[in-house]
Amino acid sequence: MFEAFGVDLAKLAFQIINFLLLLYLLNRFLLKRVLAFLDERQARIAKGLEDAESAARDRELARAEREAALDEARKEAAAMIARATKMAEESRAETVAAAKAEAEKVTARARAEIVAEKEKAIAELRTQVADLALDAAARLVRSEMNAKTQRRLVEEFLAEVPGTKPSGKGRN
């Protein structure tokens, strides 16, 4: 059977030796190197991934720290603003209150002065009017009236004038 396929020991030996030699050289110059490369690449990729992961972790940590610092600063700023606002509010209220009090005081004083002036003016006016009236009446009805009647008439007249009060002076 082997004869039909042309198999003989020498040719078989040639093929076996050829392949073994080839395998030795391939293993030595190609396969070992390729395997070494594959291993090294795998190691590098693994290391690269690990580095990337740790870098990501560091970045995350830094980010959290920054965030925390920022939060703190923000909170502090907010507190400062609140304090300042409160202070301003207080000082404004104080100023307003003081101004209001001052204004009231001034108003009250002015009002009091006005009342006093008015009183004074009325009293003055009353005396002058009485004198003028007396004078006029005396001139009109000099002969017919005695002093007592005159006096009564004037008093009556004065009582009719609105806004005045009889001074009571000489009523008795």
Added chain:
Amino acid sequence: MPAEQAKLIHVALKAERLFNIGPFEVTNSMIGALIASVILLGAAWYFSRSSAIVPNRLQSLIELPIELLTGIVASSTSRWRGYVSLVVGLFLMILVANWLGLLPGVGTIGLKGQAGEIVPFVRPAAADLNFTLGLAIISFVVFVWWAIRLHGPIGYLKELAGEPKVLAPLMFPIHLISELSRLVSLSMRLFGNVFAGEVLLATMLALTTAVAFTLPLALFVPGVFLGLELLFGAVQALVFALLTMAYITLAIAEHQEGHAADADHGENVATDPSHSTPAPA
């Protein structure tokens, strides 16, 4: 006309003699095997001369099949580094030898034989049973060696005898034939596929050149079959390499199972870690 056709379709079953070196007959399939070896050594030379951790295109091309095969072999057993070179070497050698047969001129350019047929200078190496049988013998020796190395010679014979000792006289010859049949199946499968491919291509070439003037489309037919042969060449290389790996894996796995069985029968062996973990290769 029939004589002309017969010459065109001529594909010899055995590799043909080209010349003699002393008493030694040099056949065209030896030339094929040598050229394939030279191509691979050229690749190895290129790789050893200018390879870097970041590969260029040619380096990637060389690494691609090796990486692919290594990935498969590495998933077989923990001792894969002990036999990865053989599996990858078988694959590369068969692949290059097969594809070499598809180059123009291979199988068509040659000497004129005594009967007027062409004796090609180069014949795809795997179209010669010497080549495929040689590789199968290497593969056989290696997987038997793995079995004997891990079992010991007695253990290997016990493995062949099978488990129920009573059936050993029956099972031993069957197992022996089963082992030897691997040798035959490995070599014959590869030889048959490649040789059939050669015959197919020669037949298609003869048919289409005969009718080329009446049917120009027929010129494309050999191209289609060349494409198929490209695929078959790669598949057969992969099959040979992976079967070798599978046989070695079986030899190793049986050994590990054998140990597990020993542990089951022995006393206090299960607690001994040296029995359950294989030594690093």
